[in-house]
Amino acid sequence: MRVRDKVVVITGGGSGIGAALARRFAAEGAAAVVVADLDGDAAHTVATTVGGDAYGCDVADSAAVDDLVRMTFRRHGRVDLFCSNAGITTGVGLDDPLDLWHKAFDVNVLAHVWAARAVLPHMLERGSGWLLATASAAGLLTAPGDAPYTVTKHGAVALAEWLAVTYGGRGIGVSVLCPLGVATPLLLDALAAGESGAHAVAASGTVISADEVAAAAVTGLIDERFLILPHPEVGRFWAQKAADPDRWLAGVRRLTAAHPAPPAHPAPPAHPAPPAESEQP
Numbered sequence: 001m002r003v004r005d006k007v008v009v010i011t012g013g014g015s016g017i018g019a020a021l022a023r024r025f026a027a028e029g030a031a032a033v034v035v036a037d038l039d040g041d042a043a044h045t046v047a048t049t050v051g052g053d054a055y056g057c058d059v060a061d062s063a064a065v066d067d068l069v070r071m072t073f074r075r076h077g078r079v080d081l082f083c084s085n086a087g088i089t090t091g092v093g094l095d096d097p098l099d100l101w102h103k104a105f106d107v108n109v110l111a112h113v114w115a116a117r118a119v120l121p122h123m124l125e126r127g128s129g130w131l132l133a134t135a136s137a138a139g140l141l142t143a144p145g146d147a148p149y150t151v152t153k154h155g156a157v158a159l160a161e162w163l164a165v166t167y168g169g170r171g172i173g174v175s176v177l178c179p180l181g182v183a184t185p186l187l188l189d190a191l192a193a194g195e196s197g198a199h200a201v202a203a204s205g206t207v208i209s210a211d212e213v214a215a216a217a218v219t220g221l222i223d224e225r226f227l228i229l230p231h232p233e234v235g236r237f238w239a240q241k242a243a244d245p246d247r248w249l250a251g252v253r254r255l256t257a258a259h260p261a262p263p264a265h266p267a268p269p270a271h272p273a274p275p276a277e278s279e280q281p
């Protein structure tokens with residue numbers, strides 16, 4: 001799957017990873033780059049930079065996602081690659097407001113459903129097309145400090161798997177992008193606000209740039225990989241978790257207790273490595 005000459009749509013394209021994908025896809029020679037974001041001005045700024053189109057679009061609104069796809073068809077005749085990238089963190093646990101749980105499900109899970117519903121009929125008719133969902137390492141492991149994020153990112157990975165199983169034999173490609181910490185406003189603003197979950201992410205491994213994530217996405221697409229891991233260690237943690245979940249959980253709990261985070265509460269690494277042999281229970 002090469003991006004050259006492809007018509008690409010990117011949600012959450014006004015900032016961070018989405019903006020980096022837009023820049024990278026334009027540099028790779030995409031036929032059109034459509035930048036969609038809740039923040040229409042941000043989408044416009046990025047679109048101007050890459051010579052693309054900008055749309056203000058709330059991905060939690062299925063009608064707005066339909067409109068985005070319809071407008072792209074009207075202007076470019078097709079969608080070859082839909083990057084369902086917009087996402088939000090909440091920084092909350094069990095006792096926090098229910099509306100944050102609903103919002104996380106809307107943006108981090110259902111938006112991927114709306115995107116697939118909007119583009120798949122056309123892609124199936126043509127017998128080709130690609131869906132790239134940005135989930136997170138939290139969708140394979142866990143994100144202490146953010147229960148809705150963990151649960152909904154697992155949902156995003158599960159949906160991508162289901163789509164790959166159901167449509168993969170019919171010319172449709174599906175990839176899911178699962179980075180660990182990335183230096184974007186999503187993480188950096190939360191760090192500045194002192195959110196323990198964000199401090200946990202920063203403490204858990206290397207924080208890479210959005211451009212590095214975009215480069216990994218392009219490589220993963222060329223290799224036609226389902227699971228794209230810009231941080232390779234995430235694959236190792238995931239395999240170790242699958243091999244022995246109880247041992248992994250024990251290690252996470254131990255590491256959680258060992259990693260205090262500012263301002264005053266203990267904070268674990270967000271996606272902790274399984275314990276070393278010497279640390280095993």
Ligand SMILES: NC(=O)c1ccc[n+]([C@@H]2O[C@H](COP(=O)([O-])OP(=O)(O)OC[C@H]3O[C@@H](n4cnc5c(N)ncnc54)[C@H](O)[C@@H]3O)[C@@H](O)[C@H]2O)c1
Pocket residue numbers: 011012013014015016017018036037038039042057058059060085086087088089107134135136137178179180181182183184185186187201
């Ligand atoms: N930054 C990280 O450490 C990190 C790690 C793993 C996964 N991710 C995921 O990467 C994706 C992009 O995040 P980012 O780090 O670039 O964050 P970001 O905050 O820089 O960018 C997210 C963009 O999504 C837009 N957005 C938010 N809600 C929207 C909605 N309802 N409709 C349309 N657009 C909306 C925002 O306006 C913003 O421009 C998210 O899905 C996030 O969960 C980020």
